[in-house]
Amino acid sequence: MTAKKTVSVVILTRNTPLILLKKCIDSVKSQTYPALEILLMDANDPSSTYKEAIQSDTELQNGLIYLEHPDHNECIHAVNEATAQATGHFLVLITSQDIMPKERIECCMDFFEKNPSCNVLATNVAIQQNTISENDDLSLTSAKLSYVSQLIFCRYCFDMVSGFDAGLVAHADEDFIFKLYQNNTISHINTEQTTIYCNSDHSLTDSDKRCAIGYRQLLVKYAVYLQKRTDLKKDLLFSIANSYRQEHFYLRYLQFYWKAKLTKRKKERS
Structure with missing residues (x-):
């Protein structure tokens, strides 16, 4: 039996309430795909209540690699640092306010296995209108690639484009997607099992x-x-x-x- 290729899931958290962070982590831990590596990059300020809540919850840290990034407001550096420590053949990069259906990664990896020439895959995204703490919250579903969270890709694709550009004032995600477009053919899968749910707020602070x-x-x-x-x-x-x-x-x-x-x-x- 062929061994499953490892998928590294990098979760970036900053200023996210613990109840939402747990929903995100639980959605990753409950994935049906067995070969997962989960990395939680804590980019909260050292003295914040968000960091204190994470560090005091030992159950939350079970089954994942907990990382800290000390530089204030340098989230892009944090993602690059976490990805450098990931060991998987494939990468999934999500924020702490995203939720994945339990079959998402398994369905995507089945697609890669059936399409060996594919190295970047995008799934649909459902944008939450208010807060992902409400189960009946209405959402808008789109196939348009707008969020890095929609992607699953081979590790070498990330290395080939040198990760995220920390020199940009904003929109490092969009920049990363542009770089992938230039160097790869991005395939798309449209199923309910692979659609990722993203909070439209994302706790943005940029003016x-x-x-x-x-x-x-x-x-x-x-x-x-x-x-x-x-x-x-x-x-x-x-x-x-x-x-x-x-x-x-x-x-x-x-x-x-x-x-x-x-x-x-x-x-x-x-």
Whole structure:
């Protein structure tokens, strides 16, 4: 019987209430796929009540590798550090507010086995509207790849793109997805058993202005690639415009809104 390839699941937690963190960890521990390595990267401030709650709960830490990242607000460094310590053939990177159906990883690994040329797989995502603490919370399901949590991929793919770019002001997740697009063909699986549930809040602290600047960094960084992918370029421009609108920078909003509209028209004429 062929041995199962190990899947490393890296969970990043920061400012997440313990009840939500436990739901996430339980959804990973209950996976039907047997060959799992679970790493919990605690990126909470050293003096926070969140870190104190995790460290005082010995049952929560059973069956996983507990890691700490001491640098304040450096979550990207934390993910890269945790991934460097992962030993699995495949990687799953999720936040502490995500929940997976128990068959998700097994279904994905079956797909990889049946499609040996595939090295990156994306699943659907269901965005929670309020809080994942409510079982009857309504959600919006989408096949569009927007979150790193939707991915499961070979370890060498992560190494090939050098992980997450900690030099970006914001949107390191989107940057990582762009890098994967450039270097791999991303397959997609659409089943109820593989759909991951993500909280739409994610405890974000970035201002909309920082978000706009982060998107603009991606626009420059991938200028050549986006000449071929005008659909992605259009999405980026609209994201920049909406971020500026939230901060009441209306001239900047109009500037990027019309750039996005013109990009759309250019694609339609081609």
